[in-house]
Amino acid sequence: MSDHVLGAISVRAALNGGVRDVEAILVSNRPRHRRLVESSERAGIPIEEVSTQALDEIGRGHAGIAARVGERQFRDASELWEGTFLVHLDGIEDPFNFGQAVRTLHAAGCDGVFLAPRNWTTATATVTRASAGATELLPMAIAEAEDVAAEAKRREFNVVAGAEREDSVALWDVDLTGPTLLFVGGERRGVTRSVLAELTAVRIPYGTDWDKSLGTVAATAVLAFEIRRQRLG
Numbered sequence: 001m002s003d004h005v006l007g008a009i010s011v012r013a014a015l016n017g018g019v020r021d022v023e024a025i026l027v028s029n030r031p032r033h034r035r036l037v038e039s040s041e042r043a044g045i046p047i048e049e050v051s052t053q054a055l056d057e058i059g060r061g062h063a064g065i066a067a068r069v070g071e072r073q074f075r076d077a078s079e080l081w082e083g084t085f086l087v088h089l090d091g092i093e094d095p096f097n098f099g100q101a102v103r104t105l106h107a108a109g110c111d112g113v114f115l116a117p118r119n120w121t122t123a124t125a126t127v128t129r130a131s132a133g134a135t136e137l138l139p140m141a142i143a144e145a146e147d148v149a150a151e152a153k154r155r156e157f158n159v160v161a162g163a164e165r166e167d168s169v170a171l172w173d174v175d176l177t178g179p180t181l182l183f184v185g186g187e188r189r190g191v192t193r194s195v196l197a198e199l200t201a202v203r204i205p206y207g208t209d210w211d212k213s214l215g216t217v218a219a220t221a222v223l224a225f226e227i228r229r230q231r232l233g
Contacts, residue, residue, distance in 0.1 A: 005128045006064065006159075009129075024068045026048050026065070029065065071122055074141050077114065084178070087224075092120045094120075097215070104221045141178055146192070158179065163202070163203070164193060164201075182224070185216075
C-alpha cells in the first residue's frame with residue numbers, strides 16, 4: 001500500500017534512508033526543488049508534475065514537494081544488538097511526540113530503536129515530518145518489551161528507564177558509558193510494568209521542588225544526551 005511523505009526534508013530522508021521504496025516524486029514547485037528533483041531523476045525515480053491543490057489534498061507542510069512511498073521495512077531485531085546505545089519506545093500515544101522522540105534519539109547518537117508491534121510508524125507523513133526525517137534514517141526493529149529486556153540482560157547491557165520509584169537513582173549517578181538499553185514509555189502508560197520491575201529506575205533531578213513529570217520528548221532528550229555526555233567524557 002502506498003503512502004506519502006511531505007516536504008523536502010522528509011523526501012530527502014526517504015531517498016537516503018533506504019528503508020522503503022520511493023515510487024514517485026510529486027512536485028508543484030520544480031524550480032524551488034530543482035536539485036532534489038534532478039537527483040531523483042538520476043536515481044530513476046519518476047517525477048510527476050502536480051498542482052499545489054493536489055498536494056494540499058495529501059497533507060499540510062509539503063512546500064511544493066512530496067513523495068509517494070511504499071511500506072517501511074524494519075531490521076531483524078538481532079541486527080540492532082551490534083549497537084551499544086539502544087532504546088525501546090513503548091506506548092507513546094501521539095504521533096508527533098513519537099516523531100520528536102525519534103528525532104532526539106537520532107541526534108543524541110542512538111544506534112537503534114526497538115518498537116512495540118503497535119506503533120506510530122504507520123502515520124508516515126506526520127512522524128517523518130515531526131522527526132525531520134529521522135524515522136527514515138534510524139535503524140528500527142519490532143520487538144516486545146519483555147523480549148528486548150531479556151536479551152539485553154543476556155548480553156549484559158545496562159538496562160535503565162526514567163521512572164519515579166522508591167529505589168530510583170539520580171541520572172548523573174548511574175554509569176551509562178557501557179552498552180546501554182534505555183526504555184522510554186508514553187506519558188500515560190509509561191514503561192511496561194513487568195519490565196520496569198526488573199531494570200534500574202533513574203530520576204531526573206529537578207532544579208525546583210516540583211512534583212510534575214516531564215513530557216516524553218523532554219525526558220527522552222535529557223536521558224539520551226546524558227548517555228552521550230558520559231560517553232564523550
